[in-house]
Amino acid sequence: xxxxxxxxxxxxxxxxxxxxxxxxxxxxxxxxxxxxxxxxxxxxxxxxxxxxxxxxxxxxxxxxxxxxxxxxxxxxxxxxxxxxxxxxxxxxxxxxxxxxxxxxxxxxxxxxxxxxxxxxxxxxxxxxxxxxxxxxxxxxxxxxxxxxxxxxxxxxxxxxxxxxxxxxxxxxxxxxxxxxxxxxxxxxxxxxxxxxxxxxxxxxxxxxxxxxxxxxxxxxxxxxxxxxxxxxxxxxxxxxxxxxxxxxxxxxxxxxxxxxxxxxxxxxxxxxxxxxxxxxxxxxxxxxxxxxxxxxxxxxxxxxxxxxxxxxxxxxxxxxxxxxxxxxxxxxxxxxxxxxxxxxxxxxxxxxxxxxxxxxxxxxxxxxxxxxxxxxxxxxxxxxxxxxxxxxxxxxxxxxxxxxxxxxxxxxxxxxxxxxxxxxxxxxxxxxxxxxxxxxxxxxxxxxxxxxxxxxxxxxxxxxxxxxxxxxxxxxxxxxxxxxxxxxxxxxx
Numbered sequence: 288x289x290x291x292x293x294x295x296x297x298x299x300x301x302x303x304x305x306x307x308x309x310x311x312x313x314x315x316x317x318x319x320x321x322x323x324x325x326x327x328x329x330x331x332x333x334x335x336x337x338x339x340x341x342x343x344x345x346x347x348x349x350x351x352x353x354x355x356x357x358x359x360x361x362x363x364x365x366x367x368x369x370x371x372x373x374x375x376x377x378x379x380x381x382x383x384x385x386x387x388x389x390x391x392x393x394x395x396x397x398x399x400x401x402x403x404x405x406x407x408x409x410x411x412x413x414x415x416x417x418x419x420x421x422x423x424x425x426x427x428x429x430x431x432x433x434x435x436x437x438x439x440x441x442x443x444x445x446x447x448x449x450x451x452x453x454x455x456x457x458x459x460x461x462x463x464x465x466x467x468x469x470x471x472x473x474x475x476x477x478x479x480x481x482x483x484x485x486x487x488x489x490x491x492x493x494x495x496x497x498x499x500x501x502x503x504x505x506x507x508x509x510x511x512x513x514x515x516x517x518x519x520x521x522x523x524x525x526x527x528x529x530x531x532x533x534x535x536x537x538x539x540x541x542x543x544x545x546x547x548x549x550x551x552x553x554x555x556x557x558x559x560x561x562x563x564x565x566x567x568x569x570x571x572x573x574x575x576x577x578x579x580x581x582x583x584x585x586x587x588x589x590x591x592x593x594x595x596x597x598x599x600x601x602x603x604x605x606x607x608x609x610x611x612x613x614x615x616x617x618x619x620x621x622x623x624x625x626x627x628x629x630x631x632x633x634x635x636x637x638x639x640x641x642x643x644x645x646x647x648x649x650x651x652x653x654x655x656x657x658x659x660x661x662x663x664x665x666x667x668x669x670x671x672x673x674x675x676x677x678x679x680x681x682x683x684x685x686x687x688x689x690x691x692x693x694x695x696x697x698x699x700x701x702x703x704x705x706x707x708x709x710x711x712x713x714x715x716x717x718x719x720x721x722x723x724x725x726x727x728x729x730x731x732x733x734x735x736x737x738x739x740x741x742x743x744x745x746x747x748x749x750x751x752x753x754x755x756x757x758x759x760x761x762x763x764x765x766x767x768x769x770x771x772x773x774x775x776x777x778x779x780x
Contacts, residue, residue, distance in 0.1 A: 289368045293331030299408035300325060304635070307642035311598050314484040314566050317635060318391070323370075326418050329411045330368035333361055336402035340625045341412060344396070344760065350627035351396035355760040356389070358382050360397055360412055367415055376423040379416065382780075384456045384759065385496060387424070388449070388478060390417025391487050393756045394588075400625035424495070431502040434462040440773045443468060443527040445513050445714070448476025449755045450746025451533035452496075453762030454769070455505050457779055458531075461770045465505050466527070470512040473497075473567070476535060477755070480560040483592050485599075486635075489567055514714040529741045529769050532728055533762060534714065536747035540705040542584060546658030551666040555589050555704035562596050576600040580697045582669050583607045583648075584655055585704035593702045594636035594648055605640055605648050606696060608671060610686055613651045654686060656693075658701065669698045710748040718742060727751050735765040736772070743769050 290296075302321045304310070310317045321329070344355030354360060359378045366375035379386050390413055401409035423429050440463045444451045447469040455465045473479050475493045487493060501507065511517045523530060539554045541547070558574045565573040576597035583593045586609040597605050614631040622629050633647065640648040650671075657670035673692035676684045709726035721729040721738045728744040730736055735743045745765035746758035767779040 289365050290331035291335055293328075293368070294334045294403050294407065294410075297328050297332050299332065299411060300329060301411055301414055307639040310485065311639055311643065314599065316391075316488050317485050320418065320421075321414070326415060327368050327370060330364045330366075330415055332403065332410050333364035333368070334403050334410075336361075338402075340400040340402060341397040341410075344756075347626050348622075351394075351399075351754060351757065352625050352627060353400045354397040355754070355756045356383050356763070358386075358397070358416070363419060364410060364412070364415060367419065372419065372422050373426070373428060375419045376428055379419050380423075383416075384453045384763070385449075386416050386420040387492055387496065388487065389756050389759065390414070390420060391492070392478075392482055394754065396627055396754075396756070399627045402625075404628075405624040429499065431499055432460065433503055434460060436462050437464065438462040438774065440464065440528045441466070441526065442529045442531065442769060442773075443523055444531045444533055445523075446476055446533035446535060446746075446748070447471075447474040447479075447507065447509075448533060448535050448746065449478060449758035450535075450748075450762035450765070451476065451531070452478075452500070453759045454531045454533060454745055454766040455762075456500065456503075457763050457766035458769060459500075459503055459505050461766070461774075461777070461779055463770070463773065467505060467507050468511050468513055468518065469507065469509045470517075472509055472564075474507045474509060480563045481556060481589075483559060483596055484563060484566050485595065486592070489563065514717045520714075520717045529743070529773055530718075531762075531765050531769055532715070532718075532720070532737070532742065532744040532748055533746050533758075533765075534710050534748045536707040536709050536727070536752045538708045538711055538726075539703065540708050542655065542703055542705065544655060544657055546660055546666065549658050549660040549666040550664055551699055552658060552701040552703070555583070555585070555593050555702045558702050559589070559592055559596060574700070576602040576605075576700050578603050579699040581605045581700045581702065582655075582696060582698040583702045583704055584669075585609070585706065586611065586649070587704065587706070588634075589706075590702075590704040591634045591636035593704055594640055597700075597702075598636070598639050598643055602700075604644065604697075606650060607637075607648045608653050608655060608669075609649050609651045610654045610674060611651065612676070613649075654688075656688075658698075659695070666698055666701055669696045669701060670694075671696055707747070707752045709751060715748075720744070725751055732761075733764065735761070735768045741772060743772075 363375040395413040398409040561573040659668040674686035730744040745761035770777040
């Protein structure tokens with residue numbers, strides 16, 4: 288490394304964010320940027336550790352460890368330290384099609400397995416990554432890349448989320464003519480509609496990349512549902528030589544307790560999607576939290592995004608129910624490096640709620656037992672109870688209500704953010720695709736081939752709800768195997 292002792296000389300430093308109360312006034316991105324000199328100093332903290340764990344993605348204890356797209360992290364850290372930004376971009380773009388997305392919304396499992404992180408705060412890999420790609424855009428280094436030869440093969444990618452975009456990009460590089468189908472008005476899937484604008488700017492970041500892909504001769508067909516009247520399955524089969532399914536896992540987990548049919552109880556993704564459409568299209572209808580007591584059931588990124596969105600609407604109050612216990616402030620004894628650190632984190636939404644209302648909105652070890660309505664059939668309260676996790680007769684840990692801890696919480700808008708059960712089933716059924724025991728499209732990891740020759744599956748529709756960066760990993764892998772199917776061999780990584 289250019290600075291072998293950098294990890295001993297410099298402290299971890301991230302750019303400050305915009306002040307919480309100030310950023311609540313708009314939908315603009317809230318992250319600021321470090322000056323170049325400080326970024327180079329952060330790059331210098333990368334150790335000459337010999338066997339880096341950061342750049343090799345795998346699952347350890349069921350969680351991501353290292354970078355699933357195998358970014359050449361020590362190399363680009365060193366190049367940033369030495370001020371060689373163009374070379375750093377070249378290294379980054381070899382493995383990552385869209386670092387402007389991962390650098391903003393990936394939870395950074397690379398940092399969780401950083402060797403320095405075994406004893407000190409990890410290298411700021413994620414921030415260095417996004418700084419490299421934004422420097423590349425500013426300098427004009429990101430340009431359309433067209434294949435030298437077209438193969439004459441046509442591939443349909445169904446779904447324009449993370450897996451679909453990475454599959455399309457790679458297949459286009461291989462020389463195939465790629466058409467991406469999207470049922471929403473704009474491409475991007477989760478990146479466009481599921482992640483709020485303040486985390487991932489749609490016009491300046493997502494559509495910037497989509498426009499570049501269009502210049503590379505990738506075709507996007509929006510407002511089109513495959514399998515229905517818009518585009519029958521038979522037409523898909525007849526017009527394309529291969530198909531990559533990348534529809535995501537969009538079937539939300541419900542909470543079937545008393546009062547579920549009351550008005551004002553909505554799925555989190557419906558809330559977030561409608562809001563993003565309203566940000567992009569002024570006057571578009573959305574589910575407003577203005578003046579309401581909002582209760583969000585579920586933690587994770589989706590729950591946090593609901594907190595932040597409700598605050599920007601001007602909600603009266605916001606509470607986030609989390610059935611799991613509060614994580615420890617430092618790694619537990621059974622959560623050693625390089626596993627993903629299961630430690631307590633305050634995300635942007637909780638930080639904003641604390642600034643607005645004086646406290647973290649999360650209530651841990653708590654679940655809803657009943658929704659209470661008013662005379663008009665609208666939700667007015669959520670009955671909750673604390674739980675403790677105990678083993679059942681099968682040895683599984685399950686939540687058990689704690690008597691005497693019942694609370695009735697006022698609520699005029701309830702958002703269900705409890706994750707997803709799998710892909711919607713109509714299209715896989717129409718194509719005759721086999722499903723696994725969790726209703727996902729059945730296709731082996733690494734091969735991605737379904738039971739129908741020429742049809743491949745990637746991302747959440749194959750693996751279930753997961754990280755954006757795993758979807759990028761699978762989209763690239765499915766493109767490789769699709770190219771092999773079409774050509775008999777492949778040079779795609």
